[in-house]
Each structure stands twice: as structure tokens, then as C-alpha cells.
Amino acid sequence: MQIDLDRRAGFCFGVENAIKIAEKELKAGNKVYCLGQIVHNEMEIRRLEKLGLLTIDHDTYKKLKNTRVLIRAHGEPPETYRIARENNISLIDATCPIVAHLQNKIRTCYEEIIKEKGQIVIFGKQGHAEVIGLIGQTGNTAVVINSWEDLDKLNYHYPIYMYSQTTRDIHEYEQLKQEIRKRLRETGDREPPPFISYDTICSQVSSRATELEQFARDHDLVIFVSGKNSSNGKYLYNVCKSNNPNTIFVSIPEELQLPLSGSPQRIGISGATSTPSWLMEKIRDKIKEFYHL
Numbered sequence: 001m002q003i004d005l006d007r008r009a010g011f012c013f014g015v016e017n018a019i020k021i022a023e024k025e026l027k028a029g030n031k032v033y034c035l036g037q038i039v040h041n042e043m044e045i046r047r048l049e050k051l052g053l054l055t056i057d058h059d060t061y062k063k064l065k066n067t068r069v070l071i072r073a074h075g076e077p078p079e080t081y082r083i084a085r086e087n088n089i090s091l092i093d094a095t096c097p098i099v100a101h102l103q104n105k106i107r108t109c110y111e112e113i114i115k116e117k118g119q120i121v122i123f124g125k126q127g128h129a130e131v132i133g134l135i136g137q138t139g140n141t142a143v144v145i146n147s148w149e150d151l152d153k154l155n156y157h158y159p160i161y162m163y164s165q166t167t168r169d170i171h172e173y174e175q176l177k178q179e180i181r182k183r184l185r186e187t188g189d190r191e192p193p194p195f196i197s198y199d200t201i202c203s204q205v206s207s208r209a210t211e212l213e214q215f216a217r218d219h220d221l222v223i224f225v226s227g228k229n230s231s232n233g234k235y236l237y238n239v240c241k242s243n244n245p246n247t248i249f250v251s252i253p254e255e256l257q258l259p260l261s262g263s264p265q266r267i268g269i270s271g272a273t274s275t276p277s278w279l280m281e282k283i284r285d286k287i288k289e290f291y292h293l
Helices: 013-027 044-048 058-063 078-086 096-114 129-138 148-153 172-185 201-217 231-243 277-291
Strands: 001-004 033-035 054-056 066-071 090-093 119-123 142-146 161-166 195-197 222-227 249-251 266-271
Touching: 001 277, 013 044, 013 066, 013 096, 013 249, 033 058, 033 222, 044 054, 058 078, 078 090, 096 129, 096 161, 119 129, 119 172, 142 148, 148 172, 161 172, 172 195, 201 222, 201 231, 201 266, 222 231, 222 277, 231 249, 231 266
Parallel strands: 001 266, 033 054, 033 066, 066 090, 119 142, 119 161, 161 195, 222 249, 222 266
Antiparallel strands: none
């Protein structure tokens, strides 16, 4: 039996950077609140909370004064920064640079198109932390779409400017863009309004899908490790499953059922961009211990 860890799996740059910043602050003995879960992985959150990280929600944040709060990689809307100024909260801003750049692009676009009744459209998951931060750049006027049904929300007689949450499926994004172009042509307007789309999916995320397709095909069994609340985890698991039906999803080592069915000889272990390497290693070690490898 051979067990391979997917060396390309694990934290993306933005998440890794946010966790390093949190660890540095905690090791210095500072009291640190984190606004929302720093990463969508229960085991990693538990580890950081043992070090002293205090996770809070936005209602609690609004009541804080004269303290320090970490902004996670997902980013925050302008409202969060306004509250910090009013309540003398020192922000430790760990927003992913890619997300911060996207926020700036959307804010600039919104300021430029507001007079022409243009619509900013964001392909993303409603309520996702990153999406909340993005629509906040438009005074919460941006239209969030997550499916073909959501395309009915748009007015095809006015300009459309389209962006994507950084962790979404690039193929779905392309399909939605094509459908919007089609609907704009079908309005009957003498000259269809402008439609401009921007490639804002993180290259680290889009390349991971391609790499994972091959990794899945190269193994008899793939164990995909991810937190249940991770959007990226759900997406990459489906990529894995579509290329290797013999793929199982686990969040913690205790969920892995042993012995493994089907007597696989080559096992691959992979994970989301929010899955810590040490957790995938724990899964590997559990298998090795069971089979005396």
C-alpha cells in the first residue's frame, strides 16, 4: 500500500499569512480577537483558540472598544473600518492582497458607473464573508448571483460589470458570462448596453482544480480533507469526485472508517485551501498505524 500526500494541497497564501499574523500576535502575549472564523476548518480553529485566539461575531464586534481585532483573509466591508474608528479599535488587517485588490477594483468601478445606472454583478455565495466585503464596496447595491436562476435579477437594458468571488469555479463563471451576453443580445435594443467581465478568480484556486484532477486519477482512492463549511472545500471535493468516484470526504481523523473498503493499493490524501497540512498528515498517520506500514 502506498499513501501519497498532495503537496499542492493546504493553505493558500492569504489564509497562511493570516494565521502567521495571528500566531505572531499571540506569541507576543497580546490579546487578539478575530472577527469571524479565521479559516473554515474546525480543527485549525481549535488549535488557535488553545493558543488564545478569541473568535467573535459582528454583533460582539460592535460592542468592543479600545482593543485589537484581527481582520481575516476574507476581508471586510467599509462598515467594519468605520466602527473601528468610532470605537478606538486597532485593526490587525490580514485581508488577502488579492481580495483587497478586488475590493478596490469594485469600489472604483462603482464610483465611476453610478451615474449611468450600471449594475455590478458578483458571482459568489450570498452571505459568504468575502462576498459581504465585496458588496460593501458598492453600498450593498451589487447583485450577487450563484446560479442561472439568479440571472433573472439583472436588468439587461443597462450596463453590467461582472466580477467573481476569488474562490469560485472558473468554468461556472464562464458559463454565466456567456448566458448574460446572450440575454443582452436578445433584449431587442438597437445597441445592447456594455457588458464587461473581469477575471478575478484567484489563480492559485483555479490551478488547484486542474492539478487535483490529475491527482485524483492517479490514485485508487482519494481521501479529501476539509472543514464542512468551506466553500473551496466543497468545490475541490466535487472536482476530485468527478475524476475519481472512489473519493471520500472527512473533516477529522475520527470520521475515517477503517479498514478501507476495496483494498486500495495507492491512496491519495488531499484537501482544501483552508485545510492545514498537519491535519492531512494525521489522516495519513492513522492509516499507516492501522495497516502497520
